[in-house]
Amino acid sequence: MMRILLILLLLVLGPQGFAAESYLDVTAPTSGKMKLAIGPTTALSGAVPGDVARELPELFGFDLGIAGPFEIAPGEAAGALLLKSAYGVQGDTAILECRLVDQVLNKEIIAKRYSGRVKDLRRMGHAFSDEVLRVLTGEKGPFTGKIAYVSKASGNKEIYIMDYDGHNPQRLTNNGSINLYPDFAPSGKELIYTSYKKGNPDLYRRELFTGQEARLSSRSGLNAMGVFSQDGNKIALVLSKDGNSEIYQMSRDGKDLVRLTNNHAIDVSPAWSPDGSRIAFVSDRLGKPQLFVMDANGGNVRRLTTNGAYNVTPRWSPKGDRIVYSRKEGGFQIHAISPDGSGDAQLTSAGSNEHPRYSPDGRFIIFSSTRDGGEGLYLMRADGSGQTRISPDRAQNTHPTWSVNW
Amino acid sequence: MRTNIAGCLVVLCMGALVAGGCAKKDLVKPEEKAPSVTAPAPETAKPALEPTAPKAPVTEQTPVREPVVAQEPVRETPKAGAGDLQGQLQKIYFNFDSSDLSEDSRNILTRNAEYLSKQPSLKIRIEGNCDERGSDDYNMALGERRAKAAKDYLVNLGISSERISILSYGEEKPVDAGHDEAAWAKNRRDEFVVVK
Numbered sequence: 294m295m296r297i298l299l300i301l302l303l304l305v306l307g308p309q310g311f312a313a314e315s316y317l318d319v320t321a322p323t324s325g326k327m328k329l330a331i332g333p334t335t336a337l338s339g340a341v342p343g344d345v346a347r348e349l350p351e352l353f354g355f356d357l358g359i360a361g362p363f364e365i366a367p368g369e370a371a372g373a374l375l376l377k378s379a380y381g382v383q384g385d386t387a388i389l390e391c392r393l394v395d396q397v398l399n400k401e402i403i404a405k406r407y408s409g410r411v412k413d414l415r416r417m418g419h420a421f422s423d424e425v426l427r428v429l430t431g432e433k434g435p436f437t438g439k440i441a442y443v444s445k446a447s448g449n450k451e452i453y454i455m456d457y458d459g460h461n462p463q464r465l466t467n468n469g470s471i472n473l474y475p476d477f478a479p480s481g482k483e484l485i486y487t488s489y490k491k492g493n494p495d496l497y498r499r500e501l502f503t504g505q506e507a508r509l510s511s512r513s514g515l516n517a518m519g520v521f522s523q524d525g526n527k528i529a530l531v532l533s534k535d536g537n538s539e540i541y542q543m544s545r546d547g548k549d550l551v552r553l554t555n556n557h558a559i560d561v562s563p564a565w566s567p568d569g570s571r572i573a574f575v576s577d578r579l580g581k582p583q584l585f586v587m588d589a590n591g592g593n594v595r596r597l598t599t600n601g602a603y604n605v606t607p608r609w610s611p612k613g614d615r616i617v618y619s620r621k622e623g624g625f626q627i628h629a630i631s632p633d634g635s636g637d638a639q640l641t642s643a644g645s646n647e648h649p650r651y652s653p654d655g656r657f658i659i660f661s662s663t664r665d666g667g668e669g670l671y672l673m674r675a676d677g678s679g680q681t682r683i684s685p686d687r688a689q690n691t692h693p694t695w696s697v698n699w
Numbered sequence: 700m701r702t703n704i705a706g707c708l709v710v711l712c713m714g715a716l717v718a719g720g721c722a723k724k725d726l727v728k729p730e731e732k733a734p735s736v737t738a739p740a741p742e743t744a745k746p747a748l749e750p751t752a753p754k755a756p757v758t759e760q761t762p763v764r765e766p767v768v769a770q771e772p773v774r775e776t777p778k779a780g781a782g783d784l785q786g787q788l789q790k791i792y793f794n795f796d797s798s799d800l801s802e803d804s805r806n807i808l809t810r811n812a813e814y815l816s817k818q819p820s821l822k823i824r825i826e827g828n829c830d831e832r833g834s835d836d837y838n839m840a841l842g843e844r845r846a847k848a849a850k851d852y853l854v855n856l857g858i859s860s861e862r863i864s865i866l867s868y869g870e871e872k873p874v875d876a877g878h879d880e881a882a883w884a885k886n887r888r889d890e891f892v893v894v895k
Contacts, residue, residue, distance in 0.1 A: 390756065409761025417761050450871065454766060468771040471871045473835075490771065493866065494839075504767030515867060517839055531840070533867075536847065538840035559840040575837060581796075582837050605834035619834065647834065691835075699764050 326364040327429075329357055330372030330396075337381025337388055349378050349389075349418055355458060356422035356436050359681060360656070361674050362429070373397050376425065378418075387411040391421040393428065403428045415460055416699075423698060435652040437698040440659060441465070441475040441484055442670060446688035452486050454501075457652075457659075457695065459670070459683035465499065466490075474518050474692060478545075479525040481696035485509065487517045496530060496547070509547035518562055521545070522569045523611075529553075529563035529572055540574050542589070553591035564607045564616070565589075566632070573597065573607040573616055573632075584618055586632060597634055604628075606648060610675070611655040619647045627660055629675070640677030651675065652695045659683075659693040784821060787814045788891035791849060792884060796833060798844040800852060808849060811891060812856040822862045822895040825849050829870045830883035842867030849889045864894070 334341050334349040350367070353376050358365045366372045379390045392404045405424055407417035419436035426434035436457055444453045447464065452472045455462040466472045470490040477484055478498075485498045495511040496519045510516040514533030521528055522542075529542045540554045540563045554560040558578035565572055566589075573586045584597040584604050598604040603621035609632075610617065616632055617640075619625040624645030630637040640649075644664025651658055655675060662671045662682075669684035670693050684690045788811050791804035800808065815821060827846030829838035846865035854860045875882035 388758075392756075404756035406756040406758045407761050408758050410763065413761045413763075416764075420759070420761070463766060464768055465766060466771065467768060471868070473871070489868075501766040502764065514865070515839060515843060518836055533840070533843050538843060559837060559844065561840045562834075562836040575834075577837075582834065603834075605837055621832075621834070625834075699762075 327362055327374060328366050328372035329363040329374045329376060330366045330368060331357075332368075332375055332377045334378045334380050337379045337390060339381065341380050345380050345414065348415070349380065352415060352418040352458075353378070353422060356419060356434065357425060359672065359674070359679055360422075360426055360434065361679065374402075376421075378421075380414075382411060385410065387414055387417070389414065389417040389421070391418075391424075393425055415456060419456070419458075432654060433698070435654045435656065435695065435698065438481065438653060439477075439696045439699055440670070440683075440693050441477060441696065442690055442693040443473055443475065444686075444688050444690045446686055446690075452484070453690075454484075455685060457672070457683070459685045462685045465501075475694050476520045477694055477696040478521050479523055479697065481699055485519045485521065485528065487519065496528075498545075507546075510543070520563055520565060522565045523567045524569060527565075527569070529565060531561050531563065540572065540591075542572075551590075553587065553589075554594075555591075562606050564609050566609050567611055567613045571632070573609060575605050575607065584616070584630075597632070598630065598637070599634065600637060601628075608650045610651050611653060615675070617649040617651065617658055619649060624663070627658070627677075629658075638677070640673065641680070643680075646671075648692050650694055653697045657695075659695055661691045661693065784818065784893045787811075788823065788893070790891070791889045793845055793887040793889075795830065795883070795887065796841065798841065798848045800848055804849075805852065808852045809856065812853050812858055815853070815858050815862070820895070821893060822864075824864045824866055824892045824894050826872075826890045826892060827865065827867045828872055828874075828886055828888050828890070830886045831870050831873065831878070832883065833870065835870050839867055839869035842869045845887075845889055849891075 331350045331353045334346050354365045357363050373396055375394045375396050377392045377394060381388045386408050389407045393402045395402055403424055405421055407420060409417060416437060422436045423434035438457055439454045440457055441452060441454045443450050449469050450471050450473060451467060452465045452475050453462050454465055468490040470488055472486055472488045475484050475486045482501055483498055484501060485496060487494050487496055493511060494515055494517050496509045496516040497506055498509050499506045512532055512534040515531050515538060517531045519528050519530040526545055527542050528545055529540060531538050532541050537557060538559050538561055539552055540560050541550055541552050543550045556578050558576050560574060560576045562575040563572050570589055571586055572589055573584055575582050576585050581602050582605050584607050585594055586597050587594040601620040605619050607616050607618040614631065615629045617627060617629045620628050625647045626639055627641045627646045627649045628637055628639050644662045646660050646662045649658050649660040657672055658675055659672050661668050665682060667687050668689045668691055669682055670690045671680055672683050673680040789807045791807050825846040827842035829842050846867060850863045850865050853863060873886040875885045
């Protein structure tokens with residue numbers, strides 16, 4: 294494959310094709326990573342404010358460093374690839390012009406110009422990082438997505454959202470009650486969550502940009518752990534209206550309720566497979582909490598985890614090939630396993646780690662951890678590498694969930 | 700991995716040469732609020748690395764995205780104006796990951812039932828709680844199971860189930876914020892709250 298491409302390239306480029314070969318030499322470091330230089334942010338007009346000059350290269354370095362395939366090098370000369378950015382302000386509008394250049398082939402790989410409010414500068418930067426991943430790996434980055442999470446910063450558990458890297462935290466709920474289990478609709482424009490604000494733990498759906506809210510399920514007992522199916526049409530959740538926690542599914546409007554489990558044991562934490570055909574969940578029907586998988590109609594239940602005495606909170610990867618979960622052995626550690634029960638791998642070891650979820654593109658897992666004291670939010674690659682704290686504060690932050698790109 | 704990326708690069712460079720000028724509009728979805736791609740695409744394939752006046756790429760409007768923060772009234776925790784009545788109903792405690800009623804708990808429940816039978820108009824809510832060590836998802840169900848265990852016991856002692864509602868707070872409402880067994884033991888509990 295590679296050889297064919299090179300031959301084609303030689304045909305197209307003629308003499309420049311030799312540059313391609315030397316490019317391959319340059320990008321053969323022992324680390325296996327491609328060197329990507331982040332140039333300083335230059336001015337489109339006037340001078341670049343000091344905070345922007347510092348912030349933008351840092352942002353690109355963080356995004357593309359956590360991404361995995363690159364070795365980030367500061368300064369223009371150090372990499373085969375160079376990311377250049379230029380910034381300017383016209384009235385209230387910020388302009389950000391970004392280019393990714395192959396310094397060996399002497400080619401501009403991609404160029405983008407963004408305009409928007411000055412306060413949206415980070416968003417523009419993340420948008421270019423998304424594009425860099427798209428052109429270099431074939432799959433867009435998730436960096437303009439938002440993280441919703443539960444924080445006790447106000448003293449009560451309220452729902453917040455922030456950028457994926459911990460910037461711009463904003464409180465969404467403000468009811469002084471207990472608010473839990475946020476889950477984004479696949480559109481990223483709606484959020485469901487459970488709140489005790491009217492006394493009972495009921496399920497709500499919030500329109501993020503209008504603030505409009507609907508109470509989707511207020512049956513007696515738990516209305517909790519709601520999760521959207523990948524197509525956004527269904528919600529799986531836990532209800533206890535029949536005397537004991539069971540898993541149900543319903544429409545996105547709270548109608549057409551179907552009971553999926555029927556067992557005296559605890560059944561909680563439903564997680565859809567990306568194709569909507571199966572649901573992973575937690576049950577202690579065999580004594581201790583373990584992961585199970587069933588068909589989306591409740592049939593064909595089989596046990597997934599056989600190691601460990603206490604396995605909880607499964608989440609399916611967007612591609613369907615892995616299920617991430619948390620295992621309690623003293624504290625919690627995050628593991629991932631294939632849906633057929635093979636390939637169980639431990640991904641964390643420091644502190645106690647819970648609430649793992651994949652990013653919408655599957656590259657990353659976001660989770661909460663006690664490793665630095667308190668309970669903070671962390672990010673790692675799906676293979677467990679690159680574990681990085683992203684929490685904006687020292688408050689108790691849990692239950693992160695990552696939206697599609699806004 | 701390296702070869703793949705290099706391969707992508709090669710393809711991309713070729714793509715830029717062959718199909719230079721192809722617009723990349725996928726950042727802005729049609730239903731977004733203030734989107735517009737304001738100029739034709741330039742994705743230039745110019746070999747010059749440092750053009751003195753770089754051709755401006757397509758400008759993409761960054762859509763304004765402001766989530767609305769709810770201005771909800773802060774809820775006052777309803778305290779039944781029945782301090783004396785409330786004081787008569789004692790809490791019960793549980794072992795880790797268990798909703799079994801100990802002998803102590805059964806004795807307390809028997810006393811609570813005697814009190815409730817003398818106050819036939821009284822309605823109560825049993826609130827089940829857990830310590831922080833388990834999974835909070837699982838604890839939400841465990842707290843409910845603890846509340847239900849007490850309710851079932853009271854009903855067996857002759858208290859009408861109509862008078863008893865149950866509610867789980869999982870591990871969300873600890874009475875002791877500590878992180879040791881003394882705190883955990885206090886938090887694994889059922890509370891009996893007079894609601895009417």
